[in-house]
Amino acid sequence: MTLDLSKHPCFNDAVRHQFGRIHLPVAPACNIQCNFCDRRFNCVNESRPGVTASVLSPHQALSYLQQAVERDPRIAVVGIAGPGDPMANVEATMTTLRLTREHYPEMLLCVATNGLNLAPQADELAQLNVSHVTLTVNAVRPEIGQHIYAWVRDGRQVHRGVHGAALLWERQREAIRQLKALDVVVKINTILIPGVNDQHIEAIAQTMRDLGADLLNCIPMYPVENTPLGQLPEPSPQQVVDARLQAGQYLPLMHHCTRCRADASGLLGEALSDQQQTALQQAAAQPLVPTQTRPCVAVATLEGMLVNQHLGEAHRLAVYRQQDDDFELVETRRTPVAGGGSERWQQLADMLHDCRALLVSSAGAAPVEVLRRAGIRVVMMEGLIEEGLEAVFAGSELRAPLRRDHRCGAGASCAGDGMGCM
Known part of the structure; x- marks a missing residue:
């Protein structure tokens, strides 16, 4: 079946008030620790990536999707964007995509990821007709990336500093190349962090263009309490304008991002309704199948x-x-x-x-x-x-x-080691 790619509201501003999307929160684990991120699964009052009211299994997600589509026929896109990283939860993510494609052959599918473990899944993503993939690329120079990522976990091995940032960038670059060779639409999310990568945006955009990316979304950092970068100020409106002007020399820009939650549903910018929250909790209360x-x-x-x-x-x-x-x-x-x-x-x-x-x-x-x-x-x-x-x-x-979360009690000063406290 030929999909109508123009229906994706995140990639086509003209249809954002016509077509909606739903994020299925099936990916709780993450394989990197960003210094600006704090994933909390049970907060219903925040609207930002990494937050969801519940985490679902693939079959729970399908049940939830079926109810959501029946309730809101505007939904044209099914996305997986967390609350961790989809490719750090490969089995859950790919099973969810397979189930969705089986039951909704006309639906657009998309994934948002840091890209660390993306390349090995590129072929199957293309086979499932996953039309859009978003990668978050915050640096193309490891000496800058080392200040953004506390650690990068590749399998059982944890990398820190320049080595971790270099590994992540290497994997991101390879993933973008593979996706473009498979004709997948690639959007780049770049978090604008004052004093860290604000002078690096143009280099990122130019490199992404050279790799064949289709679109860039320059997002101001949202300071999150109790994170290493949580005390930095949010970029000023002028800083955001300047960064986007620089990036726009190389790639088309997304200007209507709403920094969606991992369980977002409906039109862009719509809050998760009480009815949707109830449906999500009911799905999570079901057996895994x-x-x-x-x-x-x-x-x-x-x-x-x-x-x-x-x-x-x-x-x-x-x-x-x-x-x-x-x-x-x-x-x-x-x-x-x-x-x-x-x-x-x-x-x-x-x-x-x-x-x-x-x-x-x-x-x-x-x-x-x-x-x-x-x-x-x-x-x-x-x-x-x-x-x-x-x-x-x-x-x-x-x-x-x-909850048993194995924290060491060091508070915000502890970035963890990527393996959990022993």
Whole structure:
């Protein structure tokens, strides 16, 4: 099917009041840490990239999309833009795109990414007829990029400083080349950061033109509290005008960016309505595969009041279900004997066939992945069982004090190491 590319409101200002887009928030993880970014998944009062009210699985996202399209036929574009980076969540992103293309062959598909892990996916993106890809390129000189990125994580290896910025730019350059060879429309987002890259915008635009990019969006940095660059002033209107005049010598510019949330829906500039927020939370409350019947939630607990056991140390799991406005303990189930490797976790997944989620204080990557593939979401938290159950059954995010986020307590001065605290 030939797609009408003119319907994309982010790439065609003339249709922004006619056609809408929906962002499916299926990509929570990120593989770089920008010094201006703080991703918060549960804030409904902010309108900026990296923010969403809920995170969805691919099948939850499809269910949410189906309801959204029925409710708002103006939606012409399905995008994936976070709240982390789509290509740091390759399986979730590509599965979502495949499902969307299967059910909506006429829909425009787009992805917004930092580009670090984009090139290996370029061929399939083109095969899925993903027509538009946006890359955020904030520097084409690593000595400047080192001040923008705290770290860059490539697989299990973390790069910092000039080396991290150089690796990111190398991957971005290769990704743009591959996408243009496949006739994908490429937009460049560049964050204008005073005192960091404000004298570098022209070089970025010229380099992007030489690589074949189609459009450039120069966005003023939005200072975010508790980030390394959070104390910098937002660029003045004149600084923005000057930067865009420089960039406009080389590429057409996007002037109507609304700095969308990762769960944005509708026409550009429209706030997420209460109805949309409710639909998003309802989708997140469904089993990871909504067509499955999973009425229960399992809990790793020592005494039956708190979520306070590591999955590997739990010999029994308490299984709950929602009963009217309360939660009922259905039974306790013995976990498979330790020492069985991946087979142990597959047995656990089979044992929890009726559970949509598992609440634990901590869990290793291997069981989390096995359970996820079986349609069971692993939620790491510490606190009252009831609060965890309320969040899962409501499809909302846990309150910050309950979440196990492994922070070291150093506050804004800590940029992390890209691997999480040990």
